[in-house]
Amino acid sequence: MNSITYRDNQLYVDNVALATIAHAVGTPAYVYSRRALEWNWQEFNQGFSPRTAAIRYSVKSNSNLAILALMAKLGSGFDIVSGGELERVIRAHGKANQTVFSGVAKSKKEIEFALKSGIFSLNVESPAELARIHITAKSLGVVAPVSVRVNPDVDAITHPHISTGLREAKFGVDFEQALELFRDAHHSEQLNIIGIAVHIGSQMTSLEPIIDALEHVIDFSEQLGEVGIEIHHLDLGGGLGVRYRDEQPPTIREYCSAIGEVLDRRNAAMSLSIEPGRAITANAGVLVTRVEYIKQTATKNFALVDGAMNDLIRPVLYDAWMDIVEVRQDHNIEAALYDVVGPVCETGDYLGKNRMLAIDPGDRLAVLGAGAYGAVMASNYNTRPRPVEILVDDEEFDVIRSRESIDEMLCLESIPDQLSPD
Numbered sequence: 350m351n352s353i354t355y356r357d358n359q360l361y362v363d364n365v366a367l368a369t370i371a372h373a374v375g376t377p378a379y380v381y382s383r384r385a386l387e388w389n390w391q392e393f394n395q396g397f398s399p400r401t402a403a404i405r406y407s408v409k410s411n412s413n414l415a416i417l418a419l420m421a422k423l424g425s426g427f428d429i430v431s432g433g434e435l436e437r438v439i440r441a442h443g444k445a446n447q448t449v450f451s452g453v454a455k456s457k458k459e460i461e462f463a464l465k466s467g468i469f470s471l472n473v474e475s476p477a478e479l480a481r482i483h484i485t486a487k488s489l490g491v492v493a494p495v496s497v498r499v500n501p502d503v504d505a506i507t508h509p510h511i512s513t514g515l516r517e518a519k520f521g522v523d524f525e526q527a528l529e530l531f532r533d534a535h536h537s538e539q540l541n542i543i544g545i546a547v548h549i550g551s552q553m554t555s556l557e558p559i560i561d562a563l564e565h566v567i568d569f570s571e572q573l574g575e576v577g578i579e580i581h582h583l584d585l586g587g588g589l590g591v592r593y594r595d596e597q598p599p600t601i602r603e604y605c606s607a608i609g610e611v612l613d614r615r616n617a618a619m620s621l622s623i624e625p626g627r628a629i630t631a632n633a634g635v636l637v638t639r640v641e642y643i644k645q646t647a648t649k650n651f652a653l654v655d656g657a658m659n660d661l662i663r664p665v666l667y668d669a670w671m672d673i674v675e676v677r678q679d680h681n682i683e684a685a686l687y688d689v690v691g692p693v694c695e696t697g698d699y700l701g702k703n704r705m706l707a708i709d710p711g712d713r714l715a716v717l718g719a720g721a722y723g724a725v726m727a728s729n730y731n732t733r734p735r736p737v738e739i740l741v742d743d744e745e746f747d748v749i750r751s752r753e754s755i756d757e758m759l760c761l762e763s764i765p766d767q768l769s770p771d
């Protein structure tokens with residue numbers, strides 16, 4: 350579904366012109382489409398029919414409270430990676446008992462918070478962590494729900510920074526160690542085995558690695574069955590890729606049917622969770638920025654814009670291509686090739702290179718596919734306020750995060766007495 354379209358040479362998110370939003374709230378601004386977010390979530394929710402799967406929206410791709418509240422309203426569960434994210438889920442009226450807690454280094458405090466909140470599952474990634482959960486559960490007098498996150502040694506065929514399922518990654522445990530962990534958990538009165546979890550990477554544009562991992566995990570669950578440990582639940586993680594440029598990722602429906610087909614063929618009678626993040630949020634959002642200056646050098650044209658790497662770090666962090674388009678198409682301006690760069694003092698501060706654009710100073714640009722791993726990774730580097738965030742609902746829009754003021758950026762800092770002027 351395309352919620353970002355041109356009409357009369359104006360770029361719209363659903364039924365609101367981006368120029369209208371930019372005029373009202375300034376730039377840089379993240380703008381998300383409620384309709385696109387809902388659509389993508391529903392595709393996952395209906396995609397497994399006649400099976401059902403619990404959709405646990407992966408909070409880290411976009412953790413704005415309004416987005417989480419929208420997911421909760423749809424009936425979504427959540428996948429979190431910190432106590433802070435659990436707090437967000439709770440404040441957005443999400444349910445802890447539909448939430449799984451992933452992550453390799455959960456602190457004692459985070460484990461306590463999760464157990465007290467009634468978390469659905471703590472996804473365990475090491476023997477030391479299982480021991481810590483055991484002790485924490487005992488001290489609280491509760492039984493801890495746990496899944497073991499296995500690392501199936503499958504190559505997700507994606508950028509190395511977001512590939513998590515290879516043997517050398519820090520994530521999960523291999524099958525041999527997982528067997529030990531399941532044995533320990535099985536014999537502990539403090540631990541209740543929920544199931545097996547796996548998440549092999551992000552931005553996967555082929556089904557093969559996911560299906561491979563699934564087959565390995567089913568093999569392993571059969572092996573567990575042989576030693577008397579029945580696995581009733583499978584958490585397949587997230588990682589479905591999206592189209593940023595010319596990638597051809599499977600559709601959400603194709604992804605769901607491929608998984609269902611393997612479960613059928615293998616006669617696997619396990620209930621299912623999935624943890625999509627990017628596939629729900631990425632193409633539901635854009636970053637709007639304004640051209641401050643145009644600068645020509647001997648070799649290049651630069652569009653100097655008010656958005657920067659602190660607002661959107663994907664281009665330099667992952668070497669990611671993100672489409673950049675004009676918010677208003679003006680056919681009287683001649684198109685030229687630009688590097689679109691921000692004001693931050695780093696050569697890595699660019700949003701895109703070699704882009705054909707027809708622009709004048711003052712015009713606005715939209716970086717597409719910015720709904721995932723955009724706002725959540727923004728920082729105050731160069732003492733720049735993080736962008737405002739907007740949610741479009743058909744013909745209306747709301748501010749769901751204000752732009753920070755200078756005071757808000759500086760309020761946690763203090764000058765020790767001895768450094769005060771005499």
Ligand SMILES: *Cc1c(COP(=O)(O)O)cnc(C)c1O
Nearest residue numbers: 407451548551587588624626627
């Ligand atoms: C990041 C993450 C996800 C979501 O990944 P996407 O690529 O955004 O779908 C799901 N599960 C776990 C454990 C993660 O770390």
